[in-house]
Amino acid sequence: xxxxILLAFVAMMVTACGQPLKPDATAGDNTAQNGSAQNGTEExxxxxxxxxxxxxxGTTMLADGKHISYEKGAINDPDNxxxxxxxxxxxxxxxxxxxxLDLIKYHGKYLSLNPQARVRLEGxxxxxxxxxxxxALGERxxxxxxxLLLYEGVSPEQIEVISYGxxxxxxxxxxxxxxxxxxxxxxxxx
Amino acid sequence: MKQILASLILVFFASTxxxxxxxDITQGLEGALPIxxxxxxxxxxxxxxxxxxxxxxxxxxxxxxxxxMAEKDLLSHPQQPKDINFKTWRVAGMDHLVIGSxxxxxxxxxxxxxxxxxxxxxxxxVGYSFFxxxxxxxxxxxxxxxxxxxxxxxLPGAFNTRIAYVTVQHNTKTGMVSRLKVADxxxxxxxxxxxxxxxxxxxxxxxxxxxxxxxxxxxxxAEIYIQNIHSGVRTLVSSYPGLNGAxxxxxxxxxxxxxxxxxxxxxIYILTLxxxxxxxxxxxxxIDTEAVWTPDGKSIIxxxxxxxxxxxxxxxxxxxxxxxxxxxxxxxxxxxxxxPDGKLLAYVQGKGNIYRIxxxxxxxxxxxxxxxxxxxxxxxxxxxNSMVLFASQENKHAVLAAVSVDGKFRQRLAFxxxxxxxxxxxxxxx
Numbered sequence: 022x023x024x025x026i027l028l029a030f031v032a033m034m035v036t037a038c039g040q041p042l043k044p045d046a047t048a049g050d051n052t053a054q055n056g057s058a059q060n061g062t063e064e065x066x067x068x069x070x071x072x073x074x075x076x077x078x079g080t081t082m083l084a085d086g087k088h089i090s091y092e093k094g095a096i097n098d099p100d101n102x103x104x105x106x107x108x109x110x111x112x113x114x115x116x117x118x119x120x121x122l123d124l125i126k127y128h129g130k131y132l133s134l135n136p137q138a139r140v141r142l143e144g145x146x147x148x149x150x151x152x153x154x155x156x157a158l159g160e161r162x163x164x165x166x167x168x169l170l171l172y173e174g175v176s177p178e179q180i181e182v183i184s185y186g187x188x189x190x191x192x193x194x195x196x197x198x199x200x201x202x203x204x205x206x207x208x209x210x211x
Numbered sequence: 212m213k214q215i216l217a218s219l220i221l222v223f224f225a226s227t228x229x230x231x232x233x234x235d236i237t238q239g240l241e242g243a244l245p246i247x248x249x250x251x252x253x254x255x256x257x258x259x260x261x262x263x264x265x266x267x268x269x270x271x272x273x274x275x276x277x278x279x280m281a282e283k284d285l286l287s288h289p290q291q292p293k294d295i296n297f298k299t300w301r302v303a304g305m306d307h308l309v310i311g312s313x314x315x316x317x318x319x320x321x322x323x324x325x326x327x328x329x330x331x332x333x334x335x336x337v338g339y340s341f342f343x344x345x346x347x348x349x350x351x352x353x354x355x356x357x358x359x360x361x362x363x364x365x366l367p368g369a370f371n372t373r374i375a376y377v378t379v380q381h382n383t384k385t386g387m388v389s390r391l392k393v394a395d396x397x398x399x400x401x402x403x404x405x406x407x408x409x410x411x412x413x414x415x416x417x418x419x420x421x422x423x424x425x426x427x428x429x430x431x432x433a434e435i436y437i438q439n440i441h442s443g444v445r446t447l448v449s450s451y452p453g454l455n456g457a458x459x460x461x462x463x464x465x466x467x468x469x470x471x472x473x474x475x476x477x478x479i480y481i482l483t484l485x486x487x488x489x490x491x492x493x494x495x496x497x498i499d500t501e502a503v504w505t506p507d508g509k510s511i512i513x514x515x516x517x518x519x520x521x522x523x524x525x526x527x528x529x530x531x532x533x534x535x536x537x538x539x540x541x542x543x544x545x546x547x548x549x550x551p552d553g554k555l556l557a558y559v560q561g562k563g564n565i566y567r568i569x570x571x572x573x574x575x576x577x578x579x580x581x582x583x584x585x586x587x588x589x590x591x592x593x594x595x596n597s598m599v600l601f602a603s604q605e606n607k608h609a610v611l612a613a614v615s616v617d618g619k620f621r622q623r624l625a626f627x628x629x630x631x632x633x634x635x636x637x638x639x640x641x
Contacts, residue, residue, distance in 0.1 A: 195607060
């Protein structure tokens with residue numbers, strides 16, 4: 022049953038983005054992760070359910086003390102969950118970790134409710150591996166986030182995708198501590 | 212018995228007398244050929260604009276194939292053939308001897324002469340005379356190195372070409388400064404072609420050595436430019452939505468293989484420069500990038516994630532057959548450079564957190580690891596197939612290094628500014 026939900030979700034993403042997701046082990050990994058984390062997702066689903074029912078000016082409290090509001094300019098409130106705009110990835114992977122799906126959904130909702138809002142998705146990688154492959158990997162990460170936003174009803178014109186690969190690190194160490202900070206997509210509101 | 216210096220450090224000074232480059236030979240000169248280069252005689256009061264014989268000595272040393280006698284060990288300083296006592300050079304274990312002169316002419320030009328002798332036979336092998344200007348004296352010195360190298364090894368020399376590279380400085384106040392630079396192969400005469408506060412990547416030389424294709428993010432997104440290194444004139448050749456990356460010239464210089472994501476995914480395309488015609492070359496849901504052309508111009512070797520991890524593949528430009536996978540060992544093989552003779556493939560092999568330069572014999576598929584890592588990348592063959600230039604990490608800085616294809620000889624090129632990366636070795640000097 023849980024797997025069925027996930028597969029349906031993946032199928033919808035495929036439809037939404039108009040191109041097949043990569044049919045490799047990554048999808049299988051997601052299945053396993055999502056399966057075990059399904060309860061968490063359902064809890065979140067309760068929360069987002071109330072969000073979905075709130076009107077545009079409403080503010081909804083989330084379980085972790087943050088709140089969510091989709092008012093214009095709400096992204097500048099550090100207590101608003103939309104102030105979180107970094108999605109971190111696993112090494113050499115362009116699969117969006119399951120724990121960020123809700124966050125991306127919130128941003129998607131904001132963008133679809135504020136059609137004049139524009140974002141740039143900036144894909145980055147850590148320094149390991151080759152420079153050009155990393156630019157391509159960063160692009161794939163940003164595209165993966167874009168596809169999830171499109172699924173939330175965001176118009177393609179609202180989203181710009183760019184990859185810097187390993188060229189613009191925010192942490193300069195040569196260890197996992199720095200690497201994990203550099204493997205990310207930044208959601209930048211313009 | 213020749214004792215080999217494990218670490219021969221050669222420090223050069225530019226005419227402006229600040230050190231621009233230190234070449235540190237970090238490993239092995241075993242089997243290198245003994246040669247004595249007598250300091251060239253000159254007729255001016257002060258040293259000419261370039262120390263020609265010193266340049267020849269350093270060129271030969273950093274080729275890894277020669278072990279020039281240290282100047283302090285020279286037995287004598289013959290200036291004419293009649294002054295040479297071959298027997299003493301034989302006893303000292305020298306196979307070859309070079310003498311020469313640099314003479315300033317009344318018209319302001321230099322006349323440079325040199326002679327190469329076979330010590331065992333007691334005979335002159337070659338002798339040349341050149342005219343040089345103040346500006347071209349260093350170039351003439353590199354040409355002499357090429358003549359000596361070719362005469363003795365039978366291989367073409369690669370001293371008188373250029374390298375391109377990217378320097379990056381990160382400053383917490385001013386942000387990032389990237390520079391695209393071109394220098395002689397010994398790091399001299401560095402010239403900046405482009406300065407940007409955004410990344411510059413992947414310089415690639417045109418086959419005639421007159422132009423560089425590269426990626427610049429100067430407008431906030433990736434674009435590919437071609438720039439003439441003499442005039443500085445540049446042309447924007449690719450600015451599609453998404454990725455514009457990994458330019459690689461076809462051997463005839465008429466086409467560029469590039470990576471674009473305009474159709475949704477990083478794929479390789481062939482751009483014909485004359486008419487801007489674009490043809491898609493790969494069709495795969497995974498990443499395809501880092502194209503290099505085989506020297507016959509018939510195939511392209513590239514990196515693809517189609518097996519789940521980056522591996523190298525070869526695909527014909529004309530045939531309809533599927534790409535053939537070249538690498539099987541290790542879960543990360545990428546960024547190929549093919550030797551100009553088409554026999555060897557250098558690439559990055561990653562295992563765990565260690566990334567090293569590997570070298571494959573294409574005919575057999577056998578490979579060996581040339582370097583120790585941990586973060587080696589961007590391998591680039593010397594035009595004479597004998598060495599691989601690459602980017603490496605040392606003391607938390609990005610440096611350039613070179614290793615001989617037998618793995619025995621290694622040197623580090625340390626530049627004075629920031630991180631240095633993305634080396635490209637010009638096939639010829641234009």
